[in-house]
Amino acid sequence: MNKVEELKPQILTRINEASSLQVLEDIRVSVLGKKGEITEMMKTLGSLPPEERKLAGQVLNEFKTEITTALDAKKTALEEAELNRRLATETIDVTLPIRPKQQGRVHPVSQVMEEMLTIFAQMGFDLAEGPDIEDDWHCFEALNFPPSHPARQMQATFFMENTDGNVLRTHTSPVQIRAMENQKPPIRIVAPGRTYRCDYDMTHTPMFHQIEGLVIDTETNMGHLKGVLADFMKKFFEVDDVPIRFRPSFFPFTEPSAEVDIGCSRKNGEFKIESGKGWMEVLGCGMVHPNVLKNCGLDPEVYQGFAFGFGVDRFAMLKYGIPDLRGFFDADMRWLKHYGFVPLDIPTITSGLSANGGAKR
Ligand code: DAH
Numbered sequence: 001m002n003k004v005e006e007l008k009p010q011i012l013t014r015i016n017e018a019s020s021l022q023v024l025e026d027i028r029v030s031v032l033g034k035k036g037e038i039t040e041m042m043k044t045l046g047s048l049p050p051e052e053r054k055l056a057g058q059v060l061n062e063f064k065t066e067i068t069t070a071l072d073a074k075k076t077a078l079e080e081a082e083l084n085r086r087l088a089t090e091t092i093d094v095t096l097p098i099r100p101k102q103q104g105r106v107h108p109v110s111q112v113m114e115e116m117l118t119i120f121a122q123m124g125f126d127l128a129e130g131p132d133i134e135d136d137w138h139c140f141e142a143l144n145f146p147p148s149h150p151a152r153q154m155q156a157t158f159f160m161e162n163t164d165g166n167v168l169r170t171h172t173s174p175v176q177i178r179a180m181e182n183q184k185p186p187i188r189i190v191a192p193g194r195t196y197r198c199d200y201d202m203t204h205t206p207m208f209h210q211i212e213g214l215v216i217d218t219e220t221n222m223g224h225l226k227g228v229l230a231d232f233m234k235k236f237f238e239v240d241d242v243p244i245r246f247r248p249s250f251f252p253f254t255e256p257s258a259e260v261d262i263g264c265s266r267k268n269g270e271f272k273i274e275s276g277k278g279w280m281e282v283l284g285c286g287m288v289h290p291n292v293l294k295n296c297g298l299d300p301e302v303y304q305g306f307a308f309g310f311g312v313d314r315f316a317m318l319k320y321g322i323p324d325l326r327g328f329f330d331a332d333m334r335w336l337k338h339y340g341f342v343p344l345d346i347p348t349i350t351s352g353l354s355a356n357g358g359a360k361r
Pocket of ligand 1: 170171172173212213251253254283284285286306307308309310
């Protein structure tokens with residue numbers, strides 16, 4: 001068993017100096033594997049005389065135990081070193097910004113919708129929605145459109161084929177009807193959404209966006225309507241004083257009806273709010289027509305209300321100086337990069353509507 005005394009320090013040194021788990025495993029195989037050094041020595045035990053065999057067996061077993069212990073200890077040490085190395089190199093700095101390279105942009109229509117709804121939400125309006133595909137009743141009939149009204153003619157309305165006269169809604173006003181049919185007054189809703197008309201030029205696209213407003217109560221008047229819209233304009237354009245003018249107009253579903261203009265000047269497509277220069281029409285509104293109330297089962301002797309509707313795309317063009325409406329729907333990345341908004345800047349009344357997005361666009 002002198003061989004044991006000779007081998008032991010050598011093997012222990014090799015174990016000690018093993019530089020990786022793989023090297024250590026190779027050592028284990030070369031010592032304890034099927035053809036390993038200790039295994040080979042074990043095989044010679046059978047040829048020894050019985051009294052020597054006992055002693056030699058004991059020595060070999062102790063040797064084997066000692067080597068196994070050394071291998072295990074080294075393995076633990078190497079694993080720990082490997083873990084420490086990974087912990088040191090794979091650190092994550094959780095204070096880094098989450099998206100160092102922001103790519104996406106919020107479309108101006110989404111941004112402006114968000115801004116508008118934020119303002120109306122603060123005034124106490126609920127959000128209402130209706131379908132893009134409407135029936136004649138909600139889109140025209142209940143809104144007091146006479147049967148021969150031009151809005152029902154082919155040139156403006158997209159009629160759906162094979163659908164009992166359904167249309168792509170030409171305005172968001174049908175959501176007024178749905179609101180009055182489905183809830184009891186007092187009603188205070190705004191309804192944003194897509195609308196469709198057969199039209200295409202610099203300021204018209206076949207699909208565009210509107211927001212409809214409706215208030216129904218027992219004591220509402222034109223003064224309330226004017227107050228809501230004046231307040232809205234100031235907040236939306238972020239100007240203390242927006243010149244605003246109500247001009248008599250006609251809509252089948254309101255009486256009296258008005259169109260609202262804001263005072264502004266325009267130079268090279270650049271739009272500026274100021275009085276004394278000119279007026280631009282921005283929306284339609286009025287007191288809800290008694291026939292409309294009756295069509296929805298409300299008694300006009302008890303209830304009145306006001307409504308308004310405006311084009312979201314147009315407000316986006318005005319506020320952010322975007323000259324051509326058609327670019328809104330071209331899905332051109334260069335356009336979106338130029339006119340779009342940083343996604344993490346969410347409009348709020350307190351932190352500013354466009355103060356963040358508008359400036360950093
Ligand atoms: N629906 C009208 C349009 O698309 C806009 C409108 C005008 C809506 C007057 C209203 C309103 O609610 O009272 O041209």
